[in-house]
Amino acid sequence: MMTKDEIKQMLKHVPHFPGVYRYFNKDGEMIYVGKAKNLRKRVTSYFSKEPESRKVRHMVESIQRLEFTIVDTERDALLLENSLIKHNQPKYNINLKDDKTYPFIVIKNEPFPRIFLTRNVIKDGSEYFGPYTSVRKIRGLLELVRTLIPIRTNNHNLFLRIMEDGRLRVNPEYYLKGISGPKEEYLTEADYNRGLEQVREIFKGRLGLVINMLQNRIKECVSKLEFEKADILRQQLDFIMEYQNNSIVFNTKVKDLDVFTIHLKEDQAYVNYLQVRKGDIVFTKTISIKSEVDKTLEEMLLSSIVQIQEKFKRTLSR
Structure with a gap:
């Protein structure tokens, strides 16, 4: 289980934006995918109080890493969450029944x-x-x-x-x-x-x-x-x-595509990368960068795309 300092450091970079979060264990395995109207508030809640059930406690004890993706609407969050769960089959999404009420x-x-x-x-x-x-x-x-x-x-x-x-x-x-x-x-x-x-x-x-x-x-x-x-x-x-046309996450005209978006919050910018394969979102990554006063949002996004492409060049579509 992570120490308090490690948890504090992890939460430090989570923004107050709506989005989807993913928890990983020590082996790098995705163990849970969730959505939130406020990512910081939702993720913090897992570590600020005693879990209500034994399964949630076991999940929290297994968390070693957090990733998140920022979205604009509840529908986008739901579609992204559902796509990632379907593709990755995280252990605790199968065991926990918290989010099974949607029709x-x-x-x-x-x-x-x-x-x-x-x-x-x-x-x-x-x-x-x-x-x-x-x-x-x-x-x-x-x-x-x-x-x-x-x-x-x-x-x-x-x-x-x-x-x-x-x-x-x-x-x-x-x-x-x-x-x-x-x-x-x-x-x-x-x-x-x-x-x-x-x-x-x-x-x-x-x-x-x-x-x-x-x-x-x-x-x-x-x-x-x-x-x-x-x-x-x-x-x-x-x-x-x-x-x-209701969602920016779900577009049925798309087969294989790499999508990049940027969100600015004060002096911090968050760049999302969504990997779409055969119409499904199979992978997503968000990086945090310092906002630069002498650069436009477009320039910062382009610079970040280069970094992401270099890191994931083997999986990006051509």
Whole structure:
């Protein structure tokens, strides 16, 4: 366990910014990833009071090094935290259940899968997307998806008998609620699964398909002078665009990229490096530098990039 002087020295460089922090043990293994509105306040709390549980105490006793990354919003912190946990599988994020209350979207592991919000991640072969910070926005996204792609929402027992026929109506609720509709329109399980592939792309943030679809529908409505329908579709398009551009951490157009940002606090500057591989953030590093009065932020950032590139030149993308 670190001495009081070592802890004090470690905390000295942690800023009062929102961000994500990582703890490492003596072997250099990442053992915990967390997020905070105030990094200094949150990290200090681990060492200023007796841990509430035995597992937290064991974790604190194992900490030998701290790293942090500064972000702008709670959503950015959540996405970065989730990405680092998924990629590194830190020991105490698996054992501790403090941060498991955010909702996910689940595609159930079943024939003609249902899609809905849940806070319980069950290892039953289902697919989970998230976590998300805004239930309202995700409910809006789900509602929009259901207007574009036929998705089953009812778990009625009658559905099991319909499956034997191998077909599902274009409006899945027809069989489940007796909604009337043209009998010649059917949806096979293969067709339904093709729709699911579009849904997966949407939940992964690859929204080009939906955006193009909405834009074409708007043009069609305008050409038919159906302006009220066009206005509703425009609102849906605005919602999708807002969802797509909501985060500086998560950008689905990116595959491999190295991202550098700089944050200034009084006479101290913090330079973040995010390593994105195949669309996921797999590594992040922050260095602290003294602010120089004769240099602009851009000049300080460029100088820091050279240092970081030299240190991580084997892993930076070309």
